[in-house]
Amino acid sequence: MAIQRLTTVEDYKGFLDRFDTFLLDCDGVLWHGSHVLEGILETVSFLRSHGKRLVFVTNNSTLSRANYVKKFERLGIMAEEKDIFSSSFATAVYLKNILQFPEDKRVYVVGESGITDELGAVGINCVSSADDNGVLMTHADMGTVEQDPTIGAVVCGFDINLNYRKLAKAFTYLNNKEQNAHFILTNDDSTFPAPNGVFPGTGSLAQPLIHSLKRTPLIMGKPNKPMLDCFFSNYHTDPTRTCMVGDRLDTDIAFGANGNLETLLVLTGVTTEEEAFAPSQPIKPTFMIQSFGDLVKAKDA
Numbered sequence: 001m002a003i004q005r006l007t008t009v010e011d012y013k014g015f016l017d018r019f020d021t022f023l024l025d026c027d028g029v030l031w032h033g034s035h036v037l038e039g040i041l042e043t044v045s046f047l048r049s050h051g052k053r054l055v056f057v058t059n060n061s062t063l064s065r066a067n068y069v070k071k072f073e074r075l076g077i078m079a080e081e082k083d084i085f086s087s088s089f090a091t092a093v094y095l096k097n098i099l100q101f102p103e104d105k106r107v108y109v110v111g112e113s114g115i116t117d118e119l120g121a122v123g124i125n126c127v128s129s130a131d132d133n134g135v136l137m138t139h140a141d142m143g144t145v146e147q148d149p150t151i152g153a154v155v156c157g158f159d160i161n162l163n164y165r166k167l168a169k170a171f172t173y174l175n176n177k178e179q180n181a182h183f184i185l186t187n188d189d190s191t192f193p194a195p196n197g198v199f200p201g202t203g204s205l206a207q208p209l210i211h212s213l214k215r216t217p218l219i220m221g222k223p224n225k226p227m228l229d230c231f232f233s234n235y236h237t238d239p240t241r242t243c244m245v246g247d248r249l250d251t252d253i254a255f256g257a258n259g260n261l262e263t264l265l266v267l268t269g270v271t272t273e274e275e276a277f278a279p280s281q282p283i284k285p286t287f288m289i290q291s292f293g294d295l296v297k298a299k300d301a
C-alpha cells in the first residue's frame with residue numbers, strides 16, 4: 001500500500017476523524033531531550049479538547065512513569081501515570097507477572113533510575129549499577145569482580161554512565177551457566193535521538209555483552225512482542241480506531257504494524273523521508289506527516 005502523505009488542512013482533518021486513540025512515541029515526536037517540538041503543545045490540547053485519548057509509548061527507559069509525569073508537566077503537557085507506557089514499566093510487568101521473578105533473587109540493572117524505580121514499585125529487588133558511575137576500572141581490578149548468587153536477572157537499558165566495571169559485572173553474572181540469570185534489554189534501538197542529532201542507543205550499548213556472552217537477550221521494547229502483549233493487556237483500545245505515531249520505522253511503525261494498527265510516521269526524528277520511500281524498505285507507515293505538531297492546523301478546516 002502506498003504511504004498517504006498528509007500535507008493539507010483537509011488531509012489533517014480527515015486523518016483525525018478516523019481515530020479516537022493515538023499512541024505517541026516521545027523522543028523525536030514530542031520532543032528532543034527537553035526541547036518540545038513546534039506545535040506539539042497546541043496539538044495535544046486540540047486533540048484532547050476533541051475527546052481523543054493520548055497514550056505515550058516510549059522505549060526510553062531512563063525515567064519511571066512517575067518521573068515522566070513530572071517531565072511532561074515541566075514541558076507543559078498534562079499526563080497521568082496511566083497515560084504513559086514505557087519499556088521500563090513493561091520490563092517490570094514482565095519480570096513480575098510472566099517470569100514470576102523469585103523474591104529471594106535480585107536484578108542487576110545496567111541503566112538509569114527509570115528501571116530501578118519501576119522494578120522497585122512492583123516489589124522486585126534490584127542492585128543498581130549507579131554505584132559504579134564514574135568508577136574507573138584498572139587491569140588489577142579484573143580479579144576483584146565476583147559472582148553474586150543472588151542475581152537472577154540482568155536488565156540493560158540506556159545508561160549515559162556505562163563503563164567497563166558495569167559491563168564486567170553484568171558479564172560475570174550472565175556468564176555463570178549454573179546461575180542461568182535472565183538477560184533482558186529494555187529496548188534494542190541502535191540510536192538515541194538528541195537535540196543535535198543521534199547518538200548510540202540502548203541496543204548499541206548492549207552489544208559488548210551480547211558479543212562477549214554469545215547470548216541472545218530478551219528484548220522488551222517496541223516493536224517486540226513482550227511490549228506489545230504488555231500494552232494490549234494494560235490498555236483496551238479499539239484497534240481499528242487507534243493509530244501508532246512515531247519517528248522510527250524499525251521500532252514505532254513496526255510496533256503498530258505488529259499490533260495490526262494504522263501508523264503515522266513523523267519526519268522530526270530518526271527516519272528520513274528517503275528511507276521511508278526507499279523501494280527496498282519493508283516497513284511502511286500508513287500515513288506520513290512532516291511533524292505531529294502540524295495537526296493543530298486541522299482547527300482551521
Ligand SMILES: O=C(O)[C@H](O)[C@H](O)COP(=O)(O)O
Binds near residue numbers: 157
Ligand atoms: O536507545 C534508546 O533507549 C532509545 O533510542 C530511546 O530512548 C527511544 O525512545 P522513544 O523514541 O521510543 O521515545
